[in-house]
Amino acid sequence: MKVERQDLTAQIEGIKKGGYDYLVKITAVDYEKYLEVVYILRNTEGSQDTTIEVELDPGDAWVPSIMGFYKGADWYERELYEMFGIEIKGRHVERLLLEKWNGKIAPLRKNFVWNTPYETSD
C-alpha cells in the first residue's frame, strides 16, 4: 500500500487499531530516483502481514517517527538514519546505534561505493 508522507502517522494509527499489533520491520530501498521506506506490520492473531510504502525525495529525506505506536521501532529508525541518511522527526536520538560510526555518510544508498574507505568518529 503506497502512502503519502503526511498521511503516514494517521494510516499507521488506523492499522494498529485494526488489530495489527506487531511491527515486523522498517526498512528502506534506494531506487536512485526516489527513496522508499517500507513498514511491515503484522496481525499476530490472524498471522497476516501488511506493507506500507512511503516514497521520499532523496534531497528531502525525512519521515515522522512511529515510536508512539510501536516501541520496537526505536532501533529500526536509528538504523534508517545511519544507513540511509533518512531523518526521523518527532523523536530524540541521543547517539548513533553503531559504535564509532561517524554518521556523515549513508552507506546503503546507491551512490556510496562499497569499498570506499571512511574515517571513524574519533
Add this chain to the structure above:
Amino acid sequence: MTTINIGPIHPSTHGVLRLVAEIDGDTVVRVEPHIGFLHRGVEKLVETRMYMQSPPYMEKLDYVAPMAYDEVYVAAVEKALGVDVKERAMYVRVVLLELQRIASHLLWLGTMANDLGQLFTVFMWAFRDRDMVLRLLEEAAGARMFYVNMRLGGLIRDLPEGFQEKADEVLDYLDKRVKEYEDYLEKNPIFMQRMRGVGILSREDALNLGVTGPVLRGSGVKYDVRKNSPYYVYDKLYFEPQVRNEGDCFARYKVRMLELRSSIRLARMAMEKMPAGDAVGMQIRLILPEAKNRIVTVNRELPRGECFMYLVADPQKPYRLSIRDPSFINLAAFGELAKGARTADLFAILGSLDMVMGGVDR
C-alpha cells in the same frame, strides 16, 4: 547514581557487546547496549555479489545456527527466481533445520547455565551432546560448522545411507538428556532464584517492543512461524508452539527446553514421513535464470526467533536485501527488560535473550 561499563570483551556478553549501565546502589536505572563492533555491512556486500555467492556471508550472521540462516536466503532467491523445491528436499531440509535448532539450543543452555554460576558442568555436558548433533550434520552436509549445503531447489546432496538409524540413536539419547538437564537445573535453588521473577516482560510489552521467538512465546504470545504461516512440510507434521505465560527468565528458559523436545519429535516425524526420490538441487552457477519476481519477502523461524528477509531482485544480483535479525530486535528490548533489575541479574536477562552478535551488527 553511578555509571558502569561492561564489555565490549566480557565472557557473559557472548561476543563483542558493550553495555553502559546507570546504577543506583544495586538497582539498574538505565542500560544502553552499544553495538557495532562486528559490523561488516553484509547488506551492502550482498548487493555487489551474484546470487549464489552470498550464502557464506549469510552463514556468518548467526554462527551458532548457520544452516538456518543460509536456508532463509536461499528460500528468498528461490522465490524470486520461481524455483520449486523438490518434495524430498523439503523433508530433508526440515530434518536438518530441526537438528540445527537442537544444536543451537544446547549451546545456549550451556552458556546460560555458565552465566548463572553453574560453572562448566552443564556447559561441558551440553557441548558434548551438541557435538553428536554436529557430527550428524557433518555427515549430511560435509562440514562441521559452516555448511553452505543449500542449493536452489534442494540440497548439495541427499542424506547418506544409514543416516536415519544414526539420527534415531542420537535423538533417543538426547530425549533422556533433556530430562536430566531439567532435573539438574530446576532442583537447584540458586539457579531457580536467579531465574524466577527476573526480567519480566508482559504480553503487551512483548508485542509492542516487537521481540520474537522464544522471548515472545515466553510472554504468552502464541506465535510461531512454523505454525502460523507454515513453510515446507510443517503443516503435515504435528506440533504445537510452546508457550509460557510468566514472561520471566525462567519462562524463556522453559520455552527453549520444551522446544528441544518438540524439535526432537519433529526431526523423527519428518524422517519417518520422508518420501523416496531426489533431493539434490541445482549446481552453483553464477548466471541463473532471470528473476521473475521483483520484490519477495520470506520469513522463517530460526532458533533465535523470526528472520524476515525483504529482497528486491535484479536479474542476476540482489538490488537490495534487508534482513530482520531476531537477535537484533531482542537485544533492542534489553534496555526495557533490565530496568529496575539488580546488577547481577543483567547477565541472567541477557543470557535468556540468547542473542548472537554476528546477526545484531550485520
